[in-house]
Amino acid sequence: MTQLAGIQLRSPVLLAPMAGFTDGPYRRLAAEFGAGMVCTELVSSEGIIRRNKKTIDLLRFSDRERPIGIQVFGSDPVVVAEAAAFVETLKPDCIDINMGCCAPKVCYNGKGAALLKKPEMVHRIAATVGQAVSLPVSAKIRLGWDSDSINYNEVVQALVEGNVSFISVHGRTRAQLYRGEADWESITEIARSCPVPVVGNGDILSWEDAMEKLNTTGCTAVMVGRGAQGNPWIFSSREPTLHERLDVIRRHYHLMIEEYGEYGMVLMRKHVVKYIHGIRNATKIRSKLVVADTMEEIESLLQQVIQ
Ligand SMILES: Cc1cc2nc3c(=O)[nH]c(=O)nc-3n(C[C@H](O)[C@H](O)[C@H](O)COP(=O)(O)O)c2cc1C
Known part of the structure; x- marks a missing residue:
């Protein structure tokens, strides 16, 4: 070590x-x-x-x-x-x-x-x-x-x-x-x-x-x-699958809510935009992600690009 x-x-x-x-x-x-x-x-x-x-x-x-x-x-x-x-x-x-x-x-x-x-x-x-x-x-x-x-x-x-x-x-x-x-x-x-x-x-x-x-x-x-x-x-030395990425985003979101309450959602937006970097077709959901108000909204937007 x-x-x-x-x-x-x-x-x-x-x-x-x-x-x-x-x-x-x-x-x-x-x-x-x-x-x-x-x-x-x-x-x-x-x-x-x-x-x-x-x-x-x-x-x-x-x-x-x-x-x-x-x-x-x-x-x-x-x-x-x-x-x-x-x-x-x-x-x-x-x-x-x-x-x-x-x-x-x-x-x-x-x-x-x-x-x-x-x-x-x-x-x-x-x-x-x-x-x-x-x-x-x-x-x-x-x-x-x-x-x-x-x-x-x-x-x-x-x-x-x-x-x-x-x-x-x-x-x-x-x-x-x-x-x-x-x-x-x-x-x-x-x-x-x-x-x-x-x-x-x-x-x-x-x-x-x-x-x-x-x-x-x-x-x-x-x-x-x-x-x-x-x-x-x-x-870590391993790239996640798109579904694993979504799990990480969920986990990050929960940590943000735990730390900041509802305001955690607003702070989360800048992270989500980074998480989609490099995903094919993700640019088309970017403008919606930066104004998303709930994790459900984020999830349904992400589902459109990770199918
Ligand atoms: C958004 C942002 C905030 C940063 N804030 C700090 C900071 O608070 N303290 C610090 O020492 N460096 C800060 N840095 C510099 C980074 O620690 C790092 O030195 C720099 O980004 C170069 O590394 P990278 O090419 O891996 O990004 C910041 C960089 C970025 C992009």
Whole structure:
């Protein structure tokens, strides 16, 4: 069994944090399908220390999701460390610091990927958080801010000196957002030279992709983001039949209702649209799926394309 910083992983293929997608229901589903570890979406350190209710809600998880990381973001080392100390009381398996988010509202406040421009701040945040908690601390980075300022070696060194337990690397710059291809050569260079384990991330769309990256890059684990949307079976090596897919959608729906009550149906729509990706003729039911009000409606629409 793969170990990452002392954490026993179910497999070396992990679920990447995704705001709006990797909530409790989806994390549970991913864990059931074998995801090695799951992670919350990025959670504001300031919101945590103010005990903002919506922020604190994002930190909730169940033991069925373990092993789980909680990801925090912020730009002030003291605030991030105080938030991490609170997170530690919830007993996740690790605490991840977001240093790669590309969203303007995060970056323009000096948080997320904006930290990559200041390796000394990367170091201070990692070190201050590390001193505040005893759980493993990790960081998730990109390769740099833009193609003119690729500085992953410096950032990785700052993190290692800040005593992080492992580093997740999304093989793009902030300027690329999610465009272009992830640069696995740079991820490989980091994984082969970094003294702490590296989790590679970017463009993994199948179990085979994940195995290929694990076998060729020196990464201890890999992380799947968009490839896992509407596709939790990416964490197992078997593709489901169309009928099995429908069962998974039902299961996901029930988890959403359990978590959010009726509003779970509204939140479920974006997942259903992902689940039908790649199914022949599915585009013709898409516009109806995004406004479906009940699971019965979703089922009868799906029945039209899976006969
Ligand atoms: C909708 C969405 C939300 C995301 N939210 C987060 C987040 O909260 N924290 C984070 O570190 N990365 C976030 N990411 C980035 C992913 O974790 C991942 O690094 C990126 O999507 C590249 O991996 P992929 O090619 O497998 O999708 C998000 C990505 C997407 C598409």
